[in-house]
Amino acid sequence: MIYHHIAINVPLAGGLLTYSHPEALPAGTRVAVPFTNKTVAGIVWQSGVTPTVDTRKILPVHTVFAHEAPLPESWRRLLEFTARYYHYPLGQAVAAALPQGLKEIRPAAQPEPPQFYTLNATGRQQTAPPAHHRKKQALWQALQSGSPAMPALKQLHPQAPKLVETWAAQGWISRHSAAAPVLQPSEHHLNPDQQAAAAAVSAASGSFRPFLLYGITGSGKTEVYFDVMAKVLAAGQQVLFLLPEINLTPQLLKRVQARFADVPTAVLHSQTAAGARTQDYLRARLGQAKLIIGTRLAVFTPLPDLGLIVVDEEHDTSFKQENELRYHARDLAVWRAQQAACPIILGSATPSLESWHKAHSGAYMLLELSRRAHTAAQLPQVQILDIRRLKLDNGFSTPALKLLHDNFRQGGLSLVYLNRRGFAPALFCSDCGHTFGCPRCSAKMVLHQRARQLRCHHCDYRQAIPRQCPDCGNQDLTAVGHGTQRVEETLRQALPQARIERVDRDSTANKNDWANLYRRISEHSIDILVGTQMLAKGHDFARLNLVLVLNADGSLYSADFRAPERLFAELMQVSGRAGRAESAGRVLIQTQLPDHPVFAAVQMQDYRRFADEALAERRLFAMPPYGFQAAIRADAPDIGTALQFLHDIKAEVAEQLPDTVSQMGPAPMLMVRLAERERAQLFLESPDRRALHQAVAQWLRLLQHHSHHKVRWSVDIDPQEV
Known part of the structure; x- marks a missing residue:
């Protein structure tokens, strides 16, 4: 036996178990x-190993899916690095990286190689379909060109x-497998800044080089991506294009289809059906x-011919997975680019401070787009x-309502931005002061008027709107x-005559909602958009010339040191939706903290000013990117048990820690109670990454030694939330 x-997929520290098979796999x-009393899927990691246990106890492999191509060594090295860096069991990391069809214990259907079609010499001698058969003629022309x-x-x-099939039967069509797609020339002409950026990336082809593409909103970063991608795809290589959120894919996919119509494309995100995603x-x-387009999990896709990685909106927190395998897709993408010896573009109008710091320390090459791509477009005026x-x-001031009235009368498109869905964030009794909190979380229930429900936006607990106060009976x-x-x-x-459309998670739950929204905007059948963060980034609405921001201050009251950075990015992104074409853009931000430096930087549309001030503050306190962090979290039925669990281990580990590592806490998390569990955390901090690990x-x-039946724990490397 071998x-x-x-x-x-088991929570073992090593993550690997030993099995036997008559042949080397x-x-x-x-x-x-x-495994135990069931059969599970697994991936062979090494063959010909020497057992460390009694061979009579080693179980045999049940089934070998020999018809499936093995996952490549580069993919296995990626998963080993991920498990090691994020201190996560290798077997569970592997399971997290696989699509559902490869986690099942049945064979996965293998996709047929793509066929490409063209008119052969005989076909080109035939008469093209008549002009009044427009679709048929378009098909014929595509096969001809x-x-x-x-x-x-x-x-x-x-x-x-x-x-x-009909034309092939008549001998007019040739079929073949093409190593590289034929790309049509772009209709978009790059301006000098875009040309310089694209040329710099293309010059690095075949070698690892990370680029930070910093471009103001509307500067045409996507066209730079496309220009570089076209060269890589024409050479027969693969491109991995990562996006932070699913709702950015419809508009992008439409542009991709227009630019790369003949390129075989895979789309990988959580709303893709399991079977289609596996294929x-x-x-x-x-x-x-x-061309592979996807959200954060797509970073684990095995790619044999990887020639370029693009991470759009690289600053976005959606690239960080916040449960189970807590990886950051942007950081893993940089590691993959180094592994594949290919360039990577990290693009943003508001780069993360970590990436900005790396660009200025020489680790990344900074590329800048300082003007809007549309020649008539200017940066919006921010008030x-x-x-x-x-x-x-x-929530509306009189000046804000007047602006909306005036813009509606003039035929403009307005966006009212409020990053809080639902009707109201709380319901309370005016007689006794009772507020309706979630019974499972330390959070208020949000009123959803149309659904006649109170909902918890953290655990999704729901209940009907009460008719009276449970404490005093007030109705x-x-x-x-x-x-x-x-x-x-x-x-x-x-504005009763205005056509108003709300865009949030509740109103865009169905598959075609975004496509319908884009269609209605292009048909000029919407006058005012009301939306959350879903509308703040990536979208390009040419008519949008007024943005109104309500309740901009909420996040500044957070204890999270990243709150100002996130608010600045949010406000810059949503402001950047205005004035992207001929119409001048205007932004009005309502605030009760007008003197906060975040608002001064947004008003000046000055990312450099904000980044320099924020980094100086981070350096003073040795916070990321000048220091490194890990969070140790525990949850239990009561906060006392979770705190004591962490306290006990902290005391035991203190004498073993490197001198450069400090321990902060434990303390209750900002949201102590979540889904009937109470949570505590402790932070490890160090200027030395190796010492931290x-x-x-x-x-x-x-x-692992102090296991407690009531306590669950987790480790978060480079945490993005406190």
């Missing part, structure tokens, strides 16, 4: 193996498979898909409105604060 180390092979694959042909004519994953693995002494109508319950639903209702009363390893050893 013995193998196999990675399976190639590393990366998918198998089904017995290039070698498109069937998905691209279906975009031109829904009956493309049938027509191509796209395998197409990418086999090199069939050349900071002090509302401390102003009377508000459901006059008051909605406090403003959410997007209440703002929408207020605007419908203030040594300290985390010491903690892990003791956490």
Whole structure:
């Protein structure tokens, strides 16, 4: 028998278990193996190992999925690094990185190699379809001018498979597998800044070079991406394009389809059906898909011909996974680019302070786009409105409502931005002061008026709106604060003729909601958008010329040291939606803290000013990027148990820590109670990354030794929340 180390989804420190098989199995092979009383999927990590246990206790491999291509060594090295850096069991990290179809104990259907079609010499002698058959003629012209694959042909004519089969039977069509797609020239002409940025990245082809593409909002970063991508794709290599959120993909995919119609593309995000996601994953693995677009989990996609990585909106916190395997996709993307010896572009109008610091220390090359791509477009005029002494109508000041009225009469498109969905953030009794909190979390229940519900936005607990106060019986319950639903209702009363559309997680739950929204905006059938952070980034609405920001101060009251950075990015991104075409843009930000430096920097549209001041403050306190952090968290039915668990280990580990590592806490988390569990945390901090990881390893050893049946714990490296 040959013995193998196999990675399976179990919380073991090493992450690998030993199994036997009569033959040596190639590393990366998918198998089904017995574990406890069930059969589970696993990945062969090493064959020909020497067992460290009695061989009579070693179980055999049940099934070998030999028809599936093994996962490559580069992918296994990526997962080993991820598990090691984030201090997570290797088997569980592997399971987190695989699509659902490869975690099951049945064979995965293998995708057929893509076929490309073109008119052969006989076909070119035939008469083209008549002009009044527009779709049929477009299909014929595509076959005459290039070698498109069937998905691209279906975009031109829904009956493309049938027509191509008919023409092939007549001997007019040639089929073949193409190593590199034929790319049509771009209709967009890059300005000098864009040309310089694209040329710098292209010059680094075939070698690892990280670039920070800092471009003001509307400066055309996407066209720079596309120009570099076109060269890589034309050479037959693959491109990994990472986006922070799913809602950015519809508009981008439309642009991708227009620019790269003949390129086999895979789209990987959490709302893709499990079967389709597995197939796209395998197409990418086999090199069939050349352009891979996805959210953070797509960073783990095995790519044999990787030639370029693009991380758009690199500052976005959505790239950080906040549970289980707590990885940062942007940071892993940089590691992958180094592994693949290819360039990587990190793009943003408001780069993370970590990336900005690396650009100025020489680790990244800084590329700048300092003007808007549309020649007539200018940066918006930003006004900071002090509302401390102003009377508000459901969150709106009189100047704000006047601006909305005037812009509506002039035919402009307005965006009212409030990063809080629901009707109101709280419901309370005006007689006794009772507030309706979530029974499972230390959070207020949010009023959703149309659904007639109170909802917890943290654990999704829901209940019907109560008819009376449970403490005093008062039936006059008051909605406090403003959410997007209440703002929408207020605007419908203030501007009854305006066509208003609310855009938040509640209103865009269905698959086609975003496509319908873009269509209605392009048809000029919306006058005012009311939206949350979903509308703040990545979208390009040419008519949008007025942005109004309500309740901009909320995050500044947070204890999180990153709160000002996040608010600045949020305000710059949402401000950047205005004035991206001919119409001049205007932004009005209502605030009760008008003297805060964040608002001064936003008003000046000056990222450098903000970054320099914020980094000076971070340096003073040795905070990231000048120091490194890890969070040790514990949760239990009561906070006392969680705190004591961390206290006990802190005392034991203190004598073993490197001198450069300090321990802060433990203390209750800002939101103590979540989903009926109470949470505490402790931070490890050090200016030395290696020393920090040594300290985390010491903690892990003791956490595993001090297991407590009531306590769950986790480790978060480079935490993004406090």
